[in-house]
Amino acid sequence: MDTPLIELVGVKKSFGPVDVLKGIDFKAYAGKVTALVGDNGAGKSTLIKGLSGVQPFDEGTVRFDGHDVHIVNPKQASNLGIEVVYQDLALCENLDIVQNMFLGREEVAMGTLDEAAMEFAATKALQSLSVRTVKSVRQKVSSLSGGQRQTVAIGRTVLRNAKLVILDEPTAALGVAQTEQVLNLVRRLADNGIGVIIISHNLADVFQVADFISVLYLGGMVASLATADTNYNDVVGYITGTKSLEGAAS
Amino acid sequence: MSNTSLATGHEGTLRDQATAYFQRIRSGEMGALPAVSALILLAILFSALSPFFLTKLNFANLFVQSAELAVLACALVFVLLLGEIDLAAGVTAGVGMALFVVLNQKMGIDPLLSVIAALAFGSLTGWIIGFFVAKIRVPSFVVTLGFFLGFQGLQLIMLGDGGIYRVDIPAIQAIMNSNMPEWAGWGMLAIMVVGSFLIALWDRSRRTRTGLATRPISMLFIRLAFMAVLGGIAVAILNENRSVSIKAIAGVPIVIPIVLVIVFIGTFVLDRTLFGRYLYAVGGNPEAGRRAGIDVAKIRIAAFMICSTLAVVSGLLHASRIGSVESTAGRTIVLNGVAAAVVGGVSLFGGRGRMMNAIVGALVISIIDNGLGLIGLPAGINFLVTGGVLVGAATIDALSRKRSGGSILRT
Numbered sequence: 001m002d003t004p005l006i007e008l009v010g011v012k013k014s015f016g017p018v019d020v021l022k023g024i025d026f027k028a029y030a031g032k033v034t035a036l037v038g039d040n041g042a043g044k045s046t047l048i049k050g051l052s053g054v055q056p057f058d059e060g061t062v063r064f065d066g067h068d069v070h071i072v073n074p075k076q077a078s079n080l081g082i083e084v085v086y087q088d089l090a091l092c093e094n095l096d097i098v099q100n101m102f103l104g105r106e107e108v109a110m111g112t113l114d115e116a117a118m119e120f121a122a123t124k125a126l127q128s129l130s131v132r133t134v135k136s137v138r139q140k141v142s143s144l145s146g147g148q149r150q151t152v153a154i155g156r157t158v159l160r161n162a163k164l165v166i167l168d169e170p171t172a173a174l175g176v177a178q179t180e181q182v183l184n185l186v187r188r189l190a191d192n193g194i195g196v197i198i199i200s201h202n203l204a205d206v207f208q209v210a211d212f213i214s215v216l217y218l219g220g221m222v223a224s225l226a227t228a229d230t231n232y233n234d235v236v237g238y239i240t241g242t243k244s245l246e247g248a249a250s
Numbered sequence: 251m252s253n254t255s256l257a258t259g260h261e262g263t264l265r266d267q268a269t270a271y272f273q274r275i276r277s278g279e280m281g282a283l284p285a286v287s288a289l290i291l292l293a294i295l296f297s298a299l300s301p302f303f304l305t306k307l308n309f310a311n312l313f314v315q316s317a318e319l320a321v322l323a324c325a326l327v328f329v330l331l332l333g334e335i336d337l338a339a340g341v342t343a344g345v346g347m348a349l350f351v352v353l354n355q356k357m358g359i360d361p362l363l364s365v366i367a368a369l370a371f372g373s374l375t376g377w378i379i380g381f382f383v384a385k386i387r388v389p390s391f392v393v394t395l396g397f398f399l400g401f402q403g404l405q406l407i408m409l410g411d412g413g414i415y416r417v418d419i420p421a422i423q424a425i426m427n428s429n430m431p432e433w434a435g436w437g438m439l440a441i442m443v444v445g446s447f448l449i450a451l452w453d454r455s456r457r458t459r460t461g462l463a464t465r466p467i468s469m470l471f472i473r474l475a476f477m478a479v480l481g482g483i484a485v486a487i488l489n490e491n492r493s494v495s496i497k498a499i500a501g502v503p504i505v506i507p508i509v510l511v512i513v514f515i516g517t518f519v520l521d522r523t524l525f526g527r528y529l530y531a532v533g534g535n536p537e538a539g540r541r542a543g544i545d546v547a548k549i550r551i552a553a554f555m556i557c558s559t560l561a562v563v564s565g566l567l568h569a570s571r572i573g574s575v576e577s578t579a580g581r582t583i584v585l586n587g588v589a590a591a592v593v594g595g596v597s598l599f600g601g602r603g604r605m606m607n608a609i610v611g612a613l614v615i616s617i618i619d620n621g622l623g624l625i626g627l628p629a630g631i632n633f634l635v636t637g638g639v640l641v642g643a644a645t646i647d648a649l650s651r652k653r654s655g656g657s658i659l660r661t
């Protein structure tokens with residue numbers, strides 16, 4: 001297979017005496033969706049925070065696009081093209097979709113906000129994801145449903161030319177129809193060549209959308225599998241610790 | 251990919267635009283609509299109750315009397331947008347004016363320099379308040395309540411107990427007491443209409459060049475026609491002699507273009523600059539702003555600085571109107587200022603409100619004051635009515651917030 005977009009080798013992280021990540025190996029590829037699963041406390045969020053620079057790793061190698069990198073703050077991660085969509089989304093309800101998508105990176109022409117340019121780019125970004133569910137890109141976020149808000153947050157990463165998008169539990173708060181919408185969006189993100197890492201507790205979602213599944217168990221990576229080569233019961237086994245280390249070490 | 255097209259809200263005919271507007275209102279984005287309705291109802295009510303209400307003299311007085319409140323409300327918009335409050339805005343204006351008379355009259359410093367010093371004092375006060383709120387995270391309600399008390403003491407110390415100083419500098423008296431020549435009133439209106447037209451054309455050309463839809467141009471003409479007709483009626487009335495004595499009084503009061511310029515600059519800053527965008531963002535969701543890389547503390551401090559500085563401008567208008575500076579200035583007006591902003595449609599929860607809301611709200615509060623005075627009801631009624639209107643407006647604010655917030659659960 002080609003070079004992974006992101007590759008972690010022997011990554012460790014501890015908080016005082018507690019080893020939370022105990023030498024993790026992990027890969028994710030451009031154009032593919034990699035699901036990161038594991039029980040509560042397995043270390044998923046810690047892994048993500050290391051990748052996004054919020055809480056840098058203590059030890060280990062991080063390779064982005066084949067180059068060794070040290071990500072020590074969010075700005076650096078963002079410059080590399082790593083964007084995280086956190087569960088709380090961090091949107092401003094009083095602003096519209098375009099304004100939220102451009103927040104902090106506004107287009108300015110002659111000292112004033114270039115609304116036309118921003119509206120155009122935001123529309124294009126949403127169109128690249130085949131978004132049809134929003135009435136108008138000038139709608140206020142307060143009037144959007146949970147799925148539509150997720151759409152805005154994901155659209156924002158496209159606008160920022162993300163190469164790797166990390167989604168933390170994007171469907172946790174959504175109903176069936178909206179979950180479907182968001183999963184389609186995740187798929188399209190990958191189809192556009194972006195590497196996607198998705199954290200989820202919902203294995204049905206994972207099997208629907210992911211190309212690869214990596215399972216964390218108590219701070220160790222116990223399995224990294226192609227979705228096609230595994231099944232629901234095996235993954236549950238890895239997550240709960242009743243099944244261990246088959247082909248994961250390779 | 252061309253099969254998916256996303257609307258921008260600019261598409262469609264006049265009818266589509268109107269439908270969309272009513273939809274926004276139903277979903278709780280009412281803006282200044284309740285206040286404008288209240289304004290019209292109050293005007294009708296008071297015209298029926300008092301023969302003096304609709305006189306030319308009262309019409310002009312209404313604008314002049316509301317000017318200082320309008321400017322104070324505009325000042326407060328900047329902190330209200332953050333979901334903060336400045337209870338000290340009135341007494342900041344009071345101390346600013348006290349500083350002005352001390353410098354100008356006791357120390358003989360040039361009036362212009364003294365005014366600049368007063369404005370600088372406003373900025374400094376805003377910076378200190380902002381520092382406590384943004385950096386130390388003391389609630390603005392408490393910080394500014396402290397300043398509200400402390401500054402009353404400062405006023406007494408600077409001017410003496412019961413101290414009143416006459417301000418007889420012609421340039422300052424002129425602000426609230428002089429009128430423009432007839433032609434200047436028409437010129438002002440022409441600048442407003444043509445200016446709005448040019449700005450709208452500029453925006454449209456930007457959109458067209460980018461390949462975006464534009465609203466029907468007839469909408470622009472309707473808006474401009476409204477502006478021209480209403481403005482034309484106002485200027486025509488103000489240009490007539492409204493004196494009840496032999497000496498003629500006519501012309502648009504000078505303070506009107508002053509307030510309009512403040513509104514224009516404020517609106518420009520809020521709608522078209524990065525600072526304005528960040529002010530709304532921080533008011534809506536500070537954490538989202540922080541994650542987007544906005545220096546939240548800097549925005550907060552700047553907002554308090556603008557508020558306090560503009561408050562001193564409002565104090566200057568007050569001093570000009572009554573011709574003096576007294577040691578108790580600014581104690582009560584701040585609550586009317588908050589009331590004006592909220593009545594006009596500025597949200598107390600932050601993130602929602604515009605300059606025009608403050609102006610309309612100030613007119614509502616002033617018209618209540620003016621109308622009840624003309625009817626001859628006791629002053630106590632005035633407080634009761636204004637208080638009731640404030641609670642009513644805050645209720646509308648809370649309900650519309652609930653309604654638009656409720657859509658989170660909508661699928």
Ligand SMILES: Nc1ncnc2c1ncn2[C@@H]1O[C@H](COP(=O)(O)OP(=O)(O)O)[C@@H](O)[C@H]1O
Binds near residue numbers: 015018
């Ligand atoms: N800042 C921290 N300080 C101490 N312990 C932490 C900290 N963050 C996470 N942990 C611990 O690390 C473990 C893994 O947490 P986390 O990465 O949040 O797991 P997950 O996201 O998979 O549920 C948990 O036992 C948690 O208590």
Ligand SMILES: [Mg+2]
Binds near residue numbers: 044
């Ligand atoms: Mg977690």
